[in-house]
Amino acid sequence: MSVLYLVRHGQASFGTDDYDRLSDLGKEQSRITGRFLAAQGIEPDRIVHGEMLRQRQTAEGLLEGMGLSMDAHVDSGWNEYAAWELTGVLDDVDPRAKHDSKIFQGELERGAARWASGEHDEDYTETYKQFTSRVERALDDAVAAMESGQTTIVVSSAGAIAWTAARLIGGGFDQWMAFNRVTINTGITKIITGRGGTSLISFNDHGHQDPKDATYR
CATH class of the missing domain: 3.40.50.1240 (Phosphoglycerate mutase-like)
Structure with missing residues (x-):
């Protein structure tokens, strides 16, 4: 092996x-x-x-x-993957996410779900x-x-x-x-x-x- x-x-x-x-x-x-x-x-x-x-x-x-x-x-x-792109296309991102890793994680997961849905592929590189x-x-x-x-x-x-x-x-x-x-x-x-x-x-x-x-x- x-x-x-x-x-x-x-x-x-x-x-x-x-x-x-x-x-x-x-x-x-x-x-x-x-x-x-x-x-x-x-x-x-x-x-x-x-x-x-x-x-x-x-x-x-x-x-x-x-x-x-x-x-x-x-x-x-x-x-x-481009994490900042996943959050960047969200309309209402918490501004604290840029410096607070816990808040960023929550926004990232929200963005990832949108990304993975396949319904918005045109928004991503x-x-x-x-x-x-x-x-x-x-x-x-x-x-x-x-x-x-x-x-x-x-x-x-x-x-x-x-x-x-x-x-x-x-x-x-x-x-x-x-x-x-x-x-x-x-x-x-x-x-x-x-x-x-x-x-x-x-x-x-x-x-x-x-x-x-x-x-x-």
Whole structure:
């Protein structure tokens, strides 16, 4: 069997003018995660991340923590959906959502339900169906690239990782949203693949982080 680890990016910069970059805590979370993976004897044959800066910075932190020097592969299929677009098309967004992560989460879920309904596809640069399809392709590509017994680490974001988990348990929007809601920065999701297919083994493991440093954005 081969193993695929999906790692959510470290804490980004919510509430600033540029969310797509790691905070100082996010950078340290990434290094801690790398040290944890190395301590578990995990030696990746391949590391992949999406195109987003926070994903690349997290991959760099993982490698630093693991004491490894290797080139990462970039796959845009692991990019996150456009969260601000989902809330931006709502008529009555709570203005506090820009700086209050709890309020933002509620507005995001309202926007996601509208997005996933398929009734307003013209309002989005990427439809819900297009998002889920590209994440599924990225997963299939990551699995296909591994030879038997190999290990790959993928750095992505909450939405893409949550959809991967939902797909593997045969779930849909409700399962996706439930996973998406609780995904913690640098949480680790483990997937195995072999003759029996591709299976979800664990989701959002974050025991390597100090509880006081656990973050969701």
